[in-house]
Amino acid sequence: MIVDPDRSFRRWRAVxxxxxxxxxxxxxxxxxxxFAGVTAATSTLLPHRAWxxxxxxxxxxxxxxxxxxxLARRHRCDAPLTGLGARWAVTGFAWATTALLPVVAQSIQRAAGRTDRAQEEVVVVEHAGARLAEHGTPYLGHDAIAALPPxxxxxxxxxxxxGMALFGLPRAAVDAWWTDARVWFALVTAGVLALAVATLRSRPAPATPRRHAALLRAVQAATVLPVCAxxxxxGGDDxxxxxxxxxGLAFAAADRPGRAGLAVGAAxxxxxxxxPVALVLICWAATRRAGLRTALGALGLPALALVPALLVDxxxxxxxxxxFPLGHGLVTSPAQSPFPGHLIATALPAGRIVAAALLVAAGAAIAVRLLRRPPRTAAATALICGYGLLAAILLMPSTRFGYLLYPVALLAWAPALALPEAAVRPETPAPGRFRQLPDAAGRQGVNLRT
Structure with missing residues (x-):
């Protein structure tokens, strides 16, 4: 898979x-x-209709x-009404009213007794938090699950x-609307995104309007798009x-590979x-001779989080x-969005094998691309992650429509990581490429293989 960030960014900027x-x-x-109006009128999921x-x-x-x-721009009114500051204000208002307000409203209604104001994942995370507090592991064993009513x-x-069980700990301590797992999902998301924006703005590069506009669009993709809001x-766990x-990608753009590893490791x-994002970030860091430093956080934190659960059960x-994710649990996952992988798995003979083979082939193609041409910029890293996750979501036999928030946000984040171009380190020529050497007079001379 060949990704050309410059061409992609030029097309995006034109729009x-x-x-x-x-x-x-x-x-x-x-x-x-x-979309929200149609969802309110037609969705069969009551939390979606409420949203x-x-x-x-x-x-x-x-x-x-x-x-x-x-209209103000057309009539050449004051710039503050049409500038980036005003656009940021509208974005903040949109996120507050389309994501944060519904979170609070549904959490309050659920605390008052409405059982149709949260999806299953909210209940699962809160139960996991209660088990973590009581038993030291968020998981029930096979026999315990089998003993539950069907x-x-x-x-x-x-x-x-x-680590996801941590969001359920507040409900394990106090039964109130503000201990709803979604409230804590929203707080952590807001804090982390604010840190990402601050990191990108602090890069030692000219703060051009184009750079700020790209960052605004990236934030919109991660907040106010309906798939995210x-x-x-x-649900909120994603x-x-x-x-x-x-x-993690923002830290990569700021050339902080150690912090990038810690951020993606926490994820x-x-x-x-x-x-997958962690693996691509490690490949990026390897081009800066910082692969081990990034891997320590990117792989070490998830491994460390598994230790208590391994020791307990x-x-x-x-x-x-x-x-359970591989389809060998007592029940199967209800994630069945009509993407190609699911359609192939259900409509063709040996469809699950065919879908799995396609998924493996896509993963192998991405792995070859990473080995032959590892990403040398944070923007290229984001593009590979975005396209790779998009391919995986489309080809997985069991998936959800909501998972599209990952590739959409990652692809929209890439232009903000790439700007300004002057801040990007030049790539060294790959083996087997040609470069021009100046002749004695300083002109461009012959091509030599490097």
Missing amino acids: DSAAGGLALDLGLYALSAV GTVAAAGYLVAALAVAGQL AEQLLGYTPYQP LTLAS LPVLALCLL GALKLFAW RDALVENVLR
């Missing part, structure tokens, strides 16, 4: 720069309002605000890494993982989705983290 970025802002909020009812109004107000900005066996599984409001991965201690860990 993103229309009307100073306001045209794409208007499209984002208007289409999101339509859509609140979020549709937030997106609509944001779209109207951007329409006003476009309707409760799915909720007995915790298909996450041990809806996920945070109804958002801290995504935010930590983005922080890997929560969920397996961060592990190894079989329970294997049952939840390996057998």
Whole structure:
């Protein structure tokens, strides 16, 4: 897989720069309002319908605000009304009303007795936190899950890494709306994204308007897009993982490989989705002779998080983290979005084998690309992670539509990591490439193989 960051960024900038970025802002909020309205009216999942009812109004107000900005720009009104500061303010308002407000509203309603105001993953994480506090491991063993009523066996599984149970500890201590796991998902996500933005802004490079505009768009992709806002409001467990991965890439752009490893390692201690990002970041760090430093955090933190669960009940860990995701648990995962991998697995003879073979082939292609041309910039790293996870999500036999938030945010994050180009280290010629050497007069001379 060959990724050309410069070509991708040029195409993206042409779309993103229309009307100073306001045209794409208007499209984002208007289409999101339509999506939220349709979700409120038609979704069969009650937490999604509750989200859509609140979020549709937030997106609509944001779209109207951007329409006003476009009118002000057309009539050459004051720059503060149409500049980046105003766009950041609208983005903050949109996230507060389409993600944070629904989180608080559904948490309060759930604490008041509404059992239809949280998806299963919220309950699973809170139960895992209670087990961690009581038994030292977030996992139930095979026999304990088998002893549950059939309707409760799915909720007995915790298909996450041990660190995810930390978000359930507040509910294990106090039963209140603010101990809802989603509240803590949102707080951690906001704090980590703020640190990522501060890291990118602190890079020793000119603070150009293009650089700030790219960063704004990246934040929008990780916050106000419906796939992110809806996920945070109804389930939320993927958002801290995504935010930590983005922080790791921000540290990479700031040339801090050790911190990049720690950030992505923390994400890997929560969920397996961060592990591919960790491997690509290690390949990036190897081009700077910092592979070991990054690997210590990227692989060490997830391994360290597994130790207590291994010591308390190894079989329970294997049952939840390996057998269940691979389809060998007492029940199967309900994740069945109609992506190619799922369609192949269900429609063709030996479809699961075919889908698995395609997934392995995609992974092998990415591995060959990393070995032959490891990414030398944080932007290239983000692109490989984004396209790689997109291929994996599309080809996995069991997956969710919401998982698309990972590739969408990673791909949108890449331009913010790449700007300005002057801050990017030049790549050294790869073996077998040609470069020009100047002749005695200083002109470009013959091509020599390097």
